[in-house]
Amino acid sequence: MDIGTISKPHERLAELLAGEMDAVNTLIRTRMASEHAPRIPEVTAHLVEAGGKRLRPMLTLAAARLFGYGGDHHIRLAATVEFIHTATLLHDDVVDESAQRRGRPTANLLWDNKSSVLVGDYLFSRSFQLMVETGSLRVLDILANASATIAEGEVLQMTAATDLRTDESVYLQVVRGKTAALFSAATEVGGVIAGASEEQVRALFAYGDALGIAFQIADDLLDYQGDSKATGKNVGDDFRERKLTLPVIKAVAQATPEERAFWERTIEKGRQQDGDLELALGLMRKYRTLDATRAGALGWAAKAKAALAVLPDHEIRDLLRDMADYVVARLN
Known part of the structure; x- marks a missing residue:
């Protein structure tokens, strides 16, 4: 592509x-x-x-x-x-x-x-x-639930963002609130209003959910290895803002006591100094967490494409499949 x-x-x-x-x-x-x-x-x-x-x-x-x-x-x-x-x-x-x-x-x-x-x-x-x-009460139910999930995700992120106990399951909850909830609701209500079958509506939800998660994981990875001209962000902004995203969560999970003390100082306490970003990137390379994060994004993109199997054979379906590839193509 x-x-x-x-x-x-x-x-x-x-x-x-x-x-x-x-x-x-x-x-x-x-x-x-x-x-x-x-x-x-x-x-x-x-x-x-x-x-x-x-x-x-x-x-x-x-x-x-x-x-x-x-x-x-x-x-x-x-x-x-x-x-x-x-x-x-x-x-x-x-x-x-x-x-x-x-x-x-x-x-x-x-x-x-x-x-x-x-x-x-x-x-x-x-x-x-x-x-x-x-x-449509069904549509109201879907979008009202999505709105609640978004708000819940924001509050969860506020409390979990600088807490080193935040693990991958909490991160996924935050991502579902931040990004995936509205993607999945957007595709789901389109199918509901058009009279799609229950199986197809579930597939639209699954597609939007997986697409949103792949999109956000890719975004979090690009913060550490993206081209700032293309992303509009400086490399390491998330680190400077003390955000616990997947590449860091994976590094913290494998950290030695000395490395954990580094993450506590920079992320939990926010006492950052010159050279800390380079040290953080070194730890991510040591534990290959950027590679693992990329694999996670690609895995969710594959789930999004798999969900499309039960939908009608249509030009739109092909474009939705390409969209799943595109959100992670930035990582190549």
């Missing part, structure tokens, strides 16, 4: 779904308007117009198209998914005290934390209005 051209599967998917994505974007602009509080569309537009791949709403549209859906509820659901995602980004940037997102200043930096939190709340409320308009 040529990663540098239009062959990127999310770009091909965007081309295929262009008309529906236009309808989603129009609905987003309509629903983020506010008659009484102009600050709301100002803040939301800053984030929504910043670009991004719109991967989550595209997954909803793709799942509905896969089953030949002819209505318009999938447009509402795709907008719902994007609103939930945008709301969580606004809240995340406040929690993480971030100054930049997608290469632009964050809303909390341009306005303030209060605006970011309250506009995020507004978008969550809007997302629930959109869900209700589909008239």
Whole structure:
């Protein structure tokens, strides 16, 4: 697969779904308007117009198209998914005290934390209005559960991020909250609204879940061995921010008492000094944790592709398979 051209599967998917994505974007602009509080569309537009791949709403549209859906509820659901995602980004940037997102200043930096939190709340409320308009309790159940999982994952990450007792099962729980819950809900509701069978709906959930996990593990690995121009992050940002991600968790699990003391100082206590990142990378190389993390990401991508087997033979299904390859192709 040529990663540098239009062959990127999310770009091909965007081309295929262009008309529906236009309808989603129009609905987003309509629903983020506010008659009484102009600050709301100002803040939301800053984030929504910043670009991004719109991967989550595209997954909803793709799942509905896969089953030949002819209505318009999938447009509402795709907008719902994007609103939930945008709301969580606004809240995340406040929690993480971030100054930049997608290469632009964050809303909390341009306005303030209060605006970011309250506009995020507004978008969550809007997302629930959109869900209700589909008239499907099943859809409401899926997206409400996903919203709860996302919030739970954020709280868990806050307490587990600098705790060396955090193991791979806790990390996976955090990743499911941070990333995979919305991927799996996005694909699942597209199938539900289009009348897919129970087996197919379960497959769509499994695909989104595995795709989200592969995506996040790849992201965490690229923090230690990615090209900063391509990723938009500096190598080792997660280490400097004391985030316990999979490459470090695997190194801590095998650490000698002396090495554990190093991780306690740098991650738990945050007392970092010159040369610590190089030492951390040396320990990851010693225990081959970057290789093991890469193998984990590839394993989840393979699970995502395997889940597609029960879905209809369709151009969309091929693109979803390519998407699973693409999220880990960055690791080659």
